[in-house]
Amino acid sequence: MDQILNVLVVGLLLGGIYGLVSIGLNLIFGVVRIVNFAQGELVMFGMYGSYFAYNQMGINPYLSVFIVAPLVGLLGVAIQRFVIQPLHAESNMQIFATFGLLMMFQNIMLAISKGEAWSVGGTMGTLVWDIGDIKVSVVRFISFAAVTLITIGLHFFLKQTIAGKAIRAVTQDKRAARAMGINVERTYLITFGIGSALAGLAGVLLTPIYAITPGVGGNFILAAFAVVVLGGLGSVCGAYIGGMIVGVVEAFAGFYIDPVLRSAVWFLIFLIVLIVRPSGLMGQVGAEEVGFREQN
Amino acid sequence: MNKTNSNVSTHALIDSATSVWGKYLLGMFALALPGVLLYHDAHWINIIAFTYLMAGVAAAWNIIGGFGGQFSLGHGVFFSIGAYATARIYISFDLSPWLITLPIAVCAAAVAALISWPTFRLRGPFFAIATLAFNEVAFVLANHFDSLTGGPRGLMISFKASLGNMIFKDRWQYAILMFGFVALVVAVSVALRRTRLGYYLLAVREDEDSARASGIDVLKVKLQGMALSAALTSVGGTLFAMYLRFIDPPTLFTLPEVGVKFALISLIGGIGTIAGPVLGAVLIIPFENYLRAEFANSLPGMSLVILGFLMVMAALFMKKGVYGLLLDILQKIKGKKGDAP
Numbered sequence: 001m002d003q004i005l006n007v008l009v010v011g012l013l014l015g016g017i018y019g020l021v022s023i024g025l026n027l028i029f030g031v032v033r034i035v036n037f038a039q040g041e042l043v044m045f046g047m048y049g050s051y052f053a054y055n056q057m058g059i060n061p062y063l064s065v066f067i068v069a070p071l072v073g074l075l076g077v078a079i080q081r082f083v084i085q086p087l088h089a090e091s092n093m094q095i096f097a098t099f100g101l102l103m104m105f106q107n108i109m110l111a112i113s114k115g116e117a118w119s120v121g122g123t124m125g126t127l128v129w130d131i132g133d134i135k136v137s138v139v140r141f142i143s144f145a146a147v148t149l150i151t152i153g154l155h156f157f158l159k160q161t162i163a164g165k166a167i168r169a170v171t172q173d174k175r176a177a178r179a180m181g182i183n184v185e186r187t188y189l190i191t192f193g194i195g196s197a198l199a200g201l202a203g204v205l206l207t208p209i210y211a212i213t214p215g216v217g218g219n220f221i222l223a224a225f226a227v228v229v230l231g232g233l234g235s236v237c238g239a240y241i242g243g244m245i246v247g248v249v250e251a252f253a254g255f256y257i258d259p260v261l262r263s264a265v266w267f268l269i270f271l272i273v274l275i276v277r278p279s280g281l282m283g284q285v286g287a288e289e290v291g292f293r294e295q296n
Numbered sequence: 297m298n299k300t301n302s303n304v305s306t307h308a309l310i311d312s313a314t315s316v317w318g319k320y321l322l323g324m325f326a327l328a329l330p331g332v333l334l335y336h337d338a339h340w341i342n343i344i345a346f347t348y349l350m351a352g353v354a355a356a357w358n359i360i361g362g363f364g365g366q367f368s369l370g371h372g373v374f375f376s377i378g379a380y381a382t383a384r385i386y387i388s389f390d391l392s393p394w395l396i397t398l399p400i401a402v403c404a405a406a407v408a409a410l411i412s413w414p415t416f417r418l419r420g421p422f423f424a425i426a427t428l429a430f431n432e433v434a435f436v437l438a439n440h441f442d443s444l445t446g447g448p449r450g451l452m453i454s455f456k457a458s459l460g461n462m463i464f465k466d467r468w469q470y471a472i473l474m475f476g477f478v479a480l481v482v483a484v485s486v487a488l489r490r491t492r493l494g495y496y497l498l499a500v501r502e503d504e505d506s507a508r509a510s511g512i513d514v515l516k517v518k519l520q521g522m523a524l525s526a527a528l529t530s531v532g533g534t535l536f537a538m539y540l541r542f543i544d545p546p547t548l549f550t551l552p553e554v555g556v557k558f559a560l561i562s563l564i565g566g567i568g569t570i571a572g573p574v575l576g577a578v579l580i581i582p583f584e585n586y587l588r589a590e591f592a593n594s595l596p597g598m599s600l601v602i603l604g605f606l607m608v609m610a611a612l613f614m615k616k617g618v619y620g621l622l623l624d625i626l627q628k629i630k631g632k633k634g635d636a637p
Contacts, residue, residue, distance in 0.1 A: 278422055
């Protein structure tokens, strides 16, 4: 029983990480339906940013969030303005363009880092709380708490504020939104900017957990898409739950089946959900068509 | 519609068989030329052989990705089915690759139909993401079933040169083999483009709902296109395995090198055209080799940065690829000459 509980906790904390890396994509893909394959690289930039802030300026890895996240957000705004916006009606070309960005970003960092893995030193990554027989990694718990708070915040942002309502209106019907006086292009810029900043934030919070390599974003990108689709397109809380599902499934499959196969198991679940119910577990039926139907 | 436009379109529709196959022969002749001229140059013939192979696989991808408009990023799965099955059967049972290529291709087509049957419900980016997931699943499985695939250590094919083994002493012999492959795939594309299935695929690409409304069995058409594309891709995988004589999961499933590369080559050349993928490979593969050699020591990964940049630029400014660009230029020159035919 303790064993199961331990695996469950490990899985939930892992789910927190998956939730964290996908929260930006949730906004970018889940809400405004932009296909961004370079999202994992934005997370990677967040990690490198936090590393540089710590190594060069001695800023605490967690404090650097306030510098790094806005910077990554600005990068996102630039991507949206110069790459995505000209391609707004063509999701296939968005795939190509953002995959090209993925290759560029990954290999620019490869050229800079010469392929060496870096990590923020210190003992913080190994700190553990003992609760009964259950071990809880402190840094993982922090990211779990962060993703919970951000999810709640994002949910209220989208549902309650004018800016959030504008974002949802633009997704549902661009033309009508424009007729209501919403600046569609600016709404896209803002959304992509926030989504990117959240990816940068995720990167900062993951710095104490993962070794920083140029390819680290590649580990997250499919997971992020899986989480967003699993939870339900456009549903912020759904993505939170989707992250937990992926984390728990991976932990149990890794423990009881085979560590090598652990990701294959949730890939398969993802594929099944994608095929049976492409709108996701908590999304409205047909949600996968919204925003792609009429992108003019 | 003005007069010149309608002329152009009817002209394109009723190209006679002789004219189309004449163009094909001309194109293949041009493609073979560098191989013939440089067959003694060990460095170049290596690049040329690989260019032929990638041209063939990109043209195979183009059948479903270009004609059918279904942007698969998971063609690495079919490529690796060909590579792994060939290597495993050759190593364990010592069967000639010539004998098993076709049966393996049929198996790859069956697998493709099986996994695509549910995925074809998805449209646009969702389809692409699902195929990406298939690629990752296959990567994990290839690492896991090491009795079949050799796992992370990979499979090594020992060097026993003979025609029957599809292993050759000289690189130019491989170049002939790869040229045969690309000639085959392009011939299939040319032929397909003139059949009912070819036109159905185009109809599905242009507007799926209208295609269905006009009585096309959309799912069946997509499945047939995918099966054909996967079978040809698997043949490419066979040749790849016998050419490198070493395969492991990273060489077969790394997206920028395999699954996405096929699509990238087609995009640069011109998606949905017959000449496009071949043109793309001719431009990209030697260029990439040059970049790799140039930056290998100073800036690792620089070649992929430039390729990624090209990909972004092509998506933004050259959606019809180099081939489309050439056609546009040709059109303009013709237009300036006046309407006289």
